[in-house]
Amino acid sequence: NSSAQPIVLFISNERKTFRNTNTVNYDFKKLLKNDSHHLTALAGHELIKIKSTVDTDEVRFYPKLFTADQAFNLSTQGTPFSTDKFRNADDILLSYFARVNYDFEGKYLASATFRADGSSKFSEGNRWGYFPSAALAWRISSESFMESTHSWLDDLKIRASYGTAGNNNIPSDQTRTIWSGGTSPNTGWINNVNSFWTTGSSMTNPDLKWETTYTRNFGLDFTLLNGKLSGTVEYYWNTTKDLLLEFPVSGVGYSTQYRNIGETENRGWEVTLNWNPINKKNYGLSWVLMLVSIKIK
Template sequence: MIISESNQLTSEIQGFPKFFDFNTSINLTSQGKPLLVDNFYSPDDKLLSFFGRLNYSFKDKYLVTATFRADGSSKFLGDNAWGYFPSAALAWKISEEDFLKDSKWINSLKLRFSYGEAGNNNIPTGQTVQNFQSNTTTFLNGVSNYWAASNVLANPDLKWETTVSQNIGLDFGLFDNKIIGSIEAYKTVTQDLLINFPIPGSGYNSQFRNMGEIQNTGIEGSLDFSIIDKENYGLNLSVNASMNKNRINSLGLLDDFGQNTNWASSQIGNDYLITVGQPLGVMYGFRNDGRYEVSDFDYDSNTGQYTLKSGVVNNTWLGDVQPGSMKLRDISGPNGTPDGIIDIN
């Protein structure tokens, strides 16, 4: 059982002498005028877990491991407080079968399969009951009050986020275990994602909800070669490779949306996209098409100015272009064909 308690004390002091720097103000707080002292106690975070495991082996060929986990969290209410997460793993030592037992080049060969569920409650405490903070505000028709409602709307229906994992693998040892390796494939699906859902126009900024689904699928493989195996020294070579594919299966009530990082300018628009059927973290933006060369311009020796030749794409997003400036690819026309215009579309 884990119990976490949190308390945040905030003090605001103003009116220090003008010649005070930051460190002096911290050391001589009595020289300022106390304006605000806020003592905020976060709701207690309680987690109670039960765990059980059963192992079974038959003739050292067939192996079974079954696990059951129950987790209770104070972040959820009623029946939703408890999450139940079973898992199981099966293994077959093929090399122990009679048809491979006397093999001269297969030392070990094991096929395994696993299925498991795991829960996640990683959200701030107190999201099922409306919180109030001890701040003086006038958000109620200009009337001063001593308590301010949180800008996150409570949701009493919150429950555990669940990740379901499936895995199949093959482990092997060959030629007196001079070559050891494994290959496996996996699929992981996370359901009932705990998402801070934006709800503008409601008087609140957002609300935590269970919605959406994402998945990861992939293949992993590894090989270890024993090149030299002497009593006092040895040499091993290891190789591994993996491939992972991420996909958004559902966003629940959310429509596809983008996110603007404003890394260069707000005019660039959304440079990340969240789209059902696509991976997380898809970047959206202009495509680099090299740079402008001197041959792309007409040069006026009298004024010393370069003028872009007719038919060369004009990249107005980067200002006045000159030889050496970045060139953006023109793909904004119908079906991605050039139209001579580079814009946010």
């Protein structure tokens, strides 16, 4: 401070997380009379609740010769300057999800998933986000017209997928005004009262909603020469919309505001090769080669 005397800041953070997950799985093999068909399903529910508090205390005007250890251990030798006790709003995430997997003779594969996520970080009208996904695959190597390749081709599969995922990674209390109290004995704010209430430096935004990422993948997987050579060739295309960003504002009495602004996109090719020339019981030798081409927009 201005008199060049030591200042100590004590900050205590407390965070408690409660998580409850329930899932049920079912295999339909008893209902499907034909062994060529395989169908499984999963459904579930999850609740995550996070409570957090921050206690900040500042002590000033220690003797100038005090070291850091002395200041922390002998806090009564300084003058209490300010106290700020802040309890964040509970961060609650309620989710429902389901998945279905189907394959026919191990050659034709399909998968579908769906998530419904509700977050307390958003206002009631934007609280829920819905995120479907689906994937298809064809194991070409299992087809009868590929029998002539079995001497050198172990597995060949093409696949395609489309999916969505949500992001709510922002601090709580961004959609409504939250007041916090503090004290500053050396400053009189109103009528010489040195305790105060403040909304902080961030402006609220009741229109915030889920940030959503859309993914598309098209791939080819292969295994050759009795497992010695394997790899993938994949094209991916990802788009993220309604980005949750802290945006600077001016002239309104606040510094920043969280908003859904902007869009990002990245796409490209990824090639991975695995070569395992030696695979013995007690030792082995393998190489991995990865080539990635990315275009960002």
